[in-house]
Amino acid sequence: MYSKDQASQLKQAFWTAFGQYMGPVLSAEGLRTNWINYKTGVKHIYFRTQADNKMASVAIEIAHPDAELQELFFEQFATYKTMLHNTLGEEWQWQLHGKDEYGKIVSRIYTELSPVSIFQQEDWPKLISFFKPRIIALDEFWNDVKVSFEA
Template structure:
């Protein structure tokens, strides 16, 4: 087991390494992108990457506090499901009402199981999972963001 401080340090090292690895990679538009803190430009819609001691995840999260607004955005994404999957080349898990801590969100995600961010030998696999998916989401978002 790791102390909170050790765990925090390892996570910071991973995300710093991932950010440095991705820094030279331009977005679909050809412009630089902060891949770690991807900005969709739409309030309450975010692309999130995370990893812990059991899995890595890439997700589109709709975080609007108003359930009707959140459902509206989710329905918009649902109408784009085929385009999302064709553009990214991946199937996604859809959850209209995912509970995260104290908040209900809508989530469209992919997970890589049985990896541990605290095990540095898992980092190449986590990076190989995250990189093509966040880049594919960028490509998809470039096509559809004006509709939001």
């Protein structure tokens, strides 16, 4: 078991290492990108990469405070479901109106990897191999469909 401070340092070390690893990778538009804190450019739509002591996940998170508008965004993503899955090379899970770790209602399109732990450095290559192709594919997908979500 790790102290809060040790756990925080390990998490920070992983995300720093991942950021350095992804640093040279350009976006689908050929631009430098902050892959860890990816900006979709559309309010209430986020790309999340998360890891803890049991699993890791990559998600499109729709966090609009209005549940009906959140559902509309979710349905809009559903119209691109085949394109998304083709770009990712795999099918993801779709969850309308779930709760995040803070109890807030969010909708998610996501995939998970387990068992892995961000606290085990020997799992870091697995985590990087999980995150890298998926966040790059999300960027490629988003580059093609973002304009339809901006309206």
